[in-house]
Amino acid sequence: MSQRNRTLAIVGGAVLVVLLILGIALVASSGDDGDDTASTEAGAGAGTVEPGDEAGGSESGDGADDSGSGGETRSVTVTGEPLPPLGSPDDDPAVGTQAPVLDGEEFDGTPITIGAPTDGPTMVVFLAHWCPHCNAEIPELIELDEAGSLPEDLDVVGVSTAVAADRDNYPPSEWIVEKGWPWPIMVDSADFAALDAYGGTGFPFTVMLDENGVVLARKSGSGSAEEIADWIEITLG
């Protein structure tokens, strides 16, 4: 066999293998309903997303219904001037300004208020159930809490936002229990009223308020327990 023919035979064989695998895939997938799209039993926090989802932008499904109680999103009343969207945390124009007051509900219907005067600083953590970084952040916060590394007078409150019924870890009311979130959590509305009011641009989104509801710092993104502790220490001075 000539050199050219040998090459042709090898490349042709490779193409045949590809076609054979295509045939196997077609036969195998015709035998089910296509429900093998994803194994979501991945590592910590990793999940799957679905086509058509803009991250954080999907609010489809029954979870988007915030009329009445019992849903995965609820009405949130915003009182005050919304904060500008977060750009650079090192040059944040929102620092030193009064945060708007958010009035809403927890998943069990308990009224909850964020931004009103309290006895001490408040760390507000906006979380999305489908976000791997939020899933990574929660155990780090819990670790800090269990180690007694959070300031005693610091209140922590979560906000479940960017709910999407067709994304991973839905519904968030169950997800937050499975993650062991030990603090109160507000349920954001389907149009992300709380997140928008605080200028969130990504998840997890953390806002530190002083006892009068004035913004001390904002940041976007997850970190290790040590990094979070450092950020809290620097922020609270």
Place this chain on the structure above:
Amino acid sequence: MTTETAQLFFSLLTFAAAAGSIVWIGVWFAARRGHDGAAQLGASLGEAAIWLAFLVALTCTLGSLYFSEVADFIPCRLCWFQRIAMYPLPVILLVGALRRDRGVRWYVLPVAVIGAGIAAYHYLIEWRPELDHGACGLTGPSCSAIWFREFGFVTLALMSLVGFVTILTLLFFRFPATLSGRDGTESGSVQKETSL
């Protein structure tokens, strides 16, 4: 073809490419140790190496385009970096194969190594999102959020990684060549380069 079928198809191709790379390297070592059968097989395989690498790069490119343009999987930032590395390869390798220019591997090397590195990091943060201290964006997908995990571990990042590594294996585990360059591109060095 449904998206589920495409996921299975490209996942199986990933297995085939990985297995093929392992066999390729095995034959290469056997040939190096003087095994006559392996040397003969290797000589035939070596002549087709650039065409096979082209086939792998073309499949990766078409698969990438299928998932973004047909299946509507929005590419994340790291996906785009890998695309930048992968998309030129079918063109470069086709030209190299048509010209029978074994020196084409040196043009492929930096691009494929960069692509493989990004793909390896991407696959890592899919399993360990805490290593990527980023955030899930409001306007685009997070690099650690995955579209699917076929067989529990095959993701688009792994497919990309295997694609780049297979291309590098085909081009750099070289068997003694029996062909010479068609023109002067590397004709003077073809015989010199027959050993790795």
